[in-house]
Amino acid sequence: MNVRTVFLLACGIWLLAITPPTHAQSIRAETGGMAIGGSVSGSTINIGVAMEKVEELVRDRTRSLEELTASQRDNIALLREKLDINERQVRAALAIVGEANVPPERLAQKLLEIAERFKALQATAAAQPGDDPRITALKTEAKKAVNAGELERADTLLAEAATVQAHALDRLAVNAAETHAQRGAIALTRLRYAEAAKHFAAAAALFPPDSAHAERRIAYLDREADALYRQGHEFGDNSAMLRAIDRFKALLTLRLRDRVPLDWARTQNALGMVLGTLGEREGGTARLEEAIAAFRAALTETSRERAPLDWAATQNNLGSALATLGERESTTARLEEAISTYRAALTEWSRERVPLEWAATQNNLGDALTMLGERESGTARLEEAVAALRAALTERTRERAPFEWAMTQNNLGNALRALGEREEGTARLEEAVAAYQAALMEFIRERVPLRWATTQNNLGAALQTLGSRESGTARLEEAVAAYRAALTERTRERTPLGWAVSTGNEGVALLLLAERTSDAGLLLEALERIRLSFETARDGGHTPFLAFLAAKLPKARALFERLSAERGSAIPVDRAGK
DSSP: OOOOBOOOOOTTOSTTOOSOOOOOBBOOOOSSSOOOOOBOOSOOOOOSSOHHHHHHHHHTTTSOGGGSOHHHHHHHHHHHHHHTSOHHHHHHHHHHHHHTTOOGGGHHHHHHHHHHHHHHHHHHTSOOTTOOHHHHHHHHHHHHHHHTTOHHHHHHHHHHHHHHHHTSOGGGHHHHHHHHHHHHHHHHHTTOHHHHHHHHHHHHHTSOTTSTTHHHHHHHHHHHHHHHHHHHHHHOOHHHHHHHHHHHHHHHHHSOTTTOHHHHHHHHHHHHHHHHHHHHHSSSSHHHHHHHHHHHHHHTTSOTTTOHHHHHHHHHHHHHHHHHHHHTSSSSHHHHHHHHHHHHHHTTSOTTTOHHHHHHHHHHHHHHHHHHHHHSSSSHHHHHHHHHHHHHHTTSOTTTOHHHHHHHHHHHHHHHHHHHHHSSSSHHHHHHHHHHHHHTTTSOTTTOHHHHHHHHHHHHHHHHHHHHHSSSSHHHHHHHHHHHHHHTTSOTTTOHHHHHHHHHHHHHHHHHHHHHHTOHHHHHHHHHHHHHHHHHHHHHTOHHHHHHHHHHHHHHHHHHHHHHHHHTSOOOGGGGTO
């Protein structure tokens, strides 16, 4: 089983959206051993400097320019050229990503985002018509601070300006609100999303709901909701997610469908994204059902004829919610619908028009086809899955998008392994092992521990299947080692369902080893691992995984009886928690 974050921004939702839509990228599960995947969001962006050099600059961000090596100064100059901002702003951007502990795989994306926000701040920090001389002077100094990369000083100057404006007459309310919004923009640039949300809320609060500035107020509320979503999505802050849900629901009462149908639809899509992301983290299906309802509502106005790219984005988001829900159900209707929905998105997200979006949706399609193919007889769906994933890799190359490439390599491994389980011989299974090992070249534990753990788990599943077809115990022992490696990051506290899956997989591999070696101690250990896994999976409500574990119990009972007979007495089953 796997959990995926695959929700994409429809075009034009966010007022300050300066990066491309995030793409559907899921790590898939296996059947011989089951998996829960993490998610990958965003695209790898080439900023002209090797990532290890960028990481080095981030580590040395507190050193003066004179203390840096000539090579480091050259890299800063190259970043200045590629990002189109000045040297001080480059140093400030490096300090921001370092203080925010941005993971290595997202450094390029975040540096580009911050650079674009610096450019926007140059304009937004300027004085406005109606500002008195004192406000004009403060904003002039704030603009100079932005140009110097001194965002803290710029924020302080704008805070002083906001205080002065707060005491002005109502005719200055618009300028005061925009000053709060400028502080929000600075907070976004510094990746301080919760702080940004407060500034946008303060801007909105300056206007009564029925004032002449109602549309401006709604725009600020939208930006507040966006900032809350970013806080929840990027920092795992579920309380921020809940507040974002409340804000988007409130916006739906302000953006009435009969008055602004496309804005209403985009808000429904944004609401669906938040619900879907939170639904992936929670047990049960209520949030996912709500997300599906929101995406379907959006599609009633975001038609293919009216807004084809928004329509495709919402179709992809709908497919993702359906696939996540279908993964938790024993029937296949949701998975079938998810596949149809992904294919619909591909009619507008063509390779020629938007190659990375096309590749992301091909990846998702292959993932859903694998899930469905695992539940059906025959190999047609699995062959389709392999074709879709190989197609995705034609755009998701390791050089262009290394982490997305690794994600699709992992998913390809899942499809190949599922095929290998149904075929004689080991060729497909060996291909699956190679695909997982390729993914692990980019999914490094220090950089992306949970993705590394998921791929280790899936590698264990392929090794386990190979081991079941070979004499000896070497492959099975490798499988157990891979599962145990996965469990060093997939802890019960951190990812309970991921822990249950890898623990259950380890138990099944130990069961095979116990059968092959007639080792009663291994059998007891296997039974205990399966029992603990079953309890946690049951609490998570994942029917297919529970069925997977239950299918292994007859073999365990038969082995138990055989070993008991060979020993001439019953094995003390209380050690296995029976």
